[in-house]
Amino acid sequence: MVDQMTARLRAEHVTLRYDQRTVSADLSFAVPDGSFTVLIGPNACGKSTLLRALSGLLRPAEGRVTLDGSDLVTLPAKERARRIALLPQTMTAPEGITVRELVGRGRYAHQRVLRRFSHADEEAVESALDSTGTTDLADRRVDELSGGQRQRAWIAMVLAQETPLVLLDEPTTYLDVAHQIDVLNVLHRLVTRGRTVVAVLHDLNHAARYATHLVAMRDGRIVAEGHPASTVGAGLVAEVFGMPNQVVPDPVTGAPMVVPADTREPAVG
């Protein structure tokens, strides 16, 4: 399976560090083209760090991240941003910005000093609004939106970048469950339309349902990866999260579903 896949984006023996703290050492990883790749793992296991390295925001201390065979750090920022988009965890919406204006900011990599706000930009913005279901919100101010609407607006900004690869760091965190499903469905639609999506998710059952390629990480290492059906098992979840559990088929889709074991203290008396 792994031998047959093609991958434009690869991390080759990378060591990832913040200041002096090493998060991952000698890590190799490839993002299968056309996949919905989901990174899971406990807090501080290095999934966000790996995503930052894959997007070019974090320069590996050793090894390299390659896109179409060339080292990511040698690519000019704009050229990189025409092929890889990232929705990071922290972002700031300027006071009073409308959804359409925010989405338009995603076009930076396609613009030049003498060509901003072209027809191509406007078309990309409209299409990004459409595929995230935010067309009706386009003229609303971002600071007036609900959490779920705001997250879809940010995703629309990333989509307006029109990149074949879309990376998202915890796009569903802080959303209620219905909005989480909304966002995941938007991402699923992207994959069916030929884009490659990589996301960090916290909810194992969402990961198991939506991912076509699941990557489980712990302590900066990749413990297991593959299709959820062949990857997610009680043993792996116990190993990665240190949590006793059972894995049963999801009654709706049949995908693996993780149910934590009952570890409550027995009632006293």
Next chain:
Amino acid sequence: MNRPVRRTAGGRRLLLGTDHRHVTVGVREAAVCAAAALVVAALAVVGLWLGDFPLRLDEVLGVLGGRIDGLTRTVVLEWRLPRIAAAVAFGAALGVAGAIFQTITRNPLASPDIIGLANGSFTGMLIALLLLGGGWHLLMLGSLTGGLLAALAIYLLAYRDGLSGFRFIVVGVGVSSMLAATNTWLLLRADLETALFAAAWGAGSLNAATADVVWPAAAIILVLLAVTPLWAAALAQLELGDDVAAASGVAVDRHRAVLVVIAVALVSAVTTVAGPISFVALAAPQIARRLVRAPGLPLAATAGVGALLLLGADLVAQHVIPLTVPVGVVTVTLGGAYLLWLLVHEIRRTRWSTR
């Protein structure tokens, strides 16, 4: 089809050129700029008209129309025009420098006067004056070097895995205080005449804005303001946070460094001639943003508002207040009131951009 005014993701914009090569101007921002230009022109005529040497308004207009020569012409064009030009150019420069700093740090308090650039420029200028003996070019160089070194020190002290706006300001305030102490110490060591000159300069005044120093400074400012729009798009991306800016294709560290150097150079060019003038850099960007109703700080409108503020303040300082006071005294009074309002507003909003 190319319509001149388009509804874009940047608001309603006037498009000049073809779809492939063009510049665009926000319709509302253009209107604000035009209005500011009109008021500035009117105030400039008033500034050329009023003064110790009595002139009639038609004489001023006659000089501007090239119909009157002689002493009147000398008074208008050689005595009064440099000061007016200085107020306009310096106001625009301070406004744009403020907009750059406030955008990079994503904090409306991050203005060059608060984070210590003006004090750094003053330190550099004092060292040039006291230790190296002066000369206008040396003072300019000293002021520029002082400002740049202060900015570099703040940048390096505040940088940790990226630049947090809040840390940048707190470090800047600290550096500012240290430099102010240094300046006092330098002044105490100077002889009386030098100290008086330096102290008057330190209040921020356009009294020294004579033709020989204003035109070179204004030329430098004009060049800097002309190149700034090349980085306007990157600046707008930086409003979204460093990570989003980088992911969307901005080479964050390089662009930010260029923008800081432009802003510091703008402030230093002003400070060398006029001393530290507060408030304009702090307030002009925020006023312009509210007028344009744009997300982020509009550079052109900020320049217009800054010019208007400083020219207006200087006219008040010269002609409204019974004794002539340095313009810095007027702006610092306005600035104090504005700063108080801003702090209260910010605290109510409690949305410090921290990381």
